[in-house]
Amino acid sequence: MTNDLSSVVAALICLVLSVGCGSPAEQTKKTPKAKAAAPAAAQRVQFEVDGNTAIERIDINNDKRPDVYKFYRVVGQVPASGKTEDMKKVLIRKEMDVNFDQKIDIVQYYAGESGKEALIRAEMDLDFDGRVDTTRHYKGGYISLVELDLGFDGRTDTWRYYQLTKTEDGKAVNRLVEKRRDTNGDGGIDVWEYYTRGKITKIGYDTTGDGAPDRFKRLGKKKK
Numbered sequence: 247m248t249n250d251l252s253s254v255v256a257a258l259i260c261l262v263l264s265v266g267c268g269s270p271a272e273q274t275k276k277t278p279k280a281k282a283a284a285p286a287a288a289q290r291v292q293f294e295v296d297g298n299t300a301i302e303r304i305d306i307n308n309d310k311r312p313d314v315y316k317f318y319r320v321v322g323q324v325p326a327s328g329k330t331e332d333m334k335k336v337l338i339r340k341e342m343d344v345n346f347d348q349k350i351d352i353v354q355y356y357a358g359e360s361g362k363e364a365l366i367r368a369e370m371d372l373d374f375d376g377r378v379d380t381t382r383h384y385k386g387g388y389i390s391l392v393e394l395d396l397g398f399d400g401r402t403d404t405w406r407y408y409q410l411t412k413t414e415d416g417k418a419v420n421r422l423v424e425k426r427r428d429t430n431g432d433g434g435i436d437v438w439e440y441y442t443r444g445k446i447t448k449i450g451y452d453t454t455g456d457g458a459p460d461r462f463k464r465l466g467k468k469k470k
């Protein structure tokens with residue numbers, strides 16, 4: 247992959263996931279500015295209505311082939327004007343081809359009424375082999391859980407749990423609180439990492455194979 251393309255892909259992934267791409271352990275509230283910084287995309291848009299469903303096809307890289315698909319449920323009657331922008335619709339799913347090979351790499355699921363649709367889940371194929379490698383779950387616009395297949399063998403091996411909390415100066419921040427891992431690939435969790443204020447403080451190990459941690463290691467500053 248060329249540098250140009252990988253930076254485009256990285257930018258697209260940041261954009262479509264609507265999350266900050268800075269610190270991986272923390273996610274602060276997205277700003278309107280970040281949204282405005284979206285690439286000058288959406289060169290061509292097609293809209294197709296079929297009964298109570300509608301599909302919007304967007305060609306991001308202007309090669310006359312759609313790369314983003316938005317699926318809607320049409321609410322009520324199709325407007326007399328016939329204009330799609332006058333139509334009341336609910337976004338239910340968004341599919342994206344971020345490396346422009348005509349294969350979908352990211353699928354986002356939405357819930358909520360028209361104009362208030364919220365992202366609830368995103369599935370991503372990170373290595374473009376057609377298989378989902380990570381699923382992000384959202385709560386109130388923030389990531390609550392990330393499931394990852396870092397071994398790229400089709401099985402989830404890492405689970406990252408996040409919690410919305412406040413910083414010392416009262417700012418809302420979404421922090422990694424726990425990471426669970428299957429290190430030997432048997433499908434069962436064997437390592438638990440616990441985080442406090444975004445920093446790892448304790449690791450638990452399952453040495454007996456019963457699926458629960460039985461040995462712990464404390465990290466960082468010791469309490470006096």
Ligand SMILES: [Ca+2]
Pocket residue numbers: 305306307308309310311312313346
């Ligand atoms: Ca295209």
Ligand SMILES: [Ca+2]
Pocket residue numbers: 342343344345346347348349350351374
């Ligand atoms: Ca693709």
Ligand SMILES: [Ca+2]
Pocket residue numbers: 371372373374375376377378379398
């Ligand atoms: Ca994959």
Ligand SMILES: [Ca+2]
Pocket residue numbers: 427428429430431432433434435436
């Ligand atoms: Ca295991």
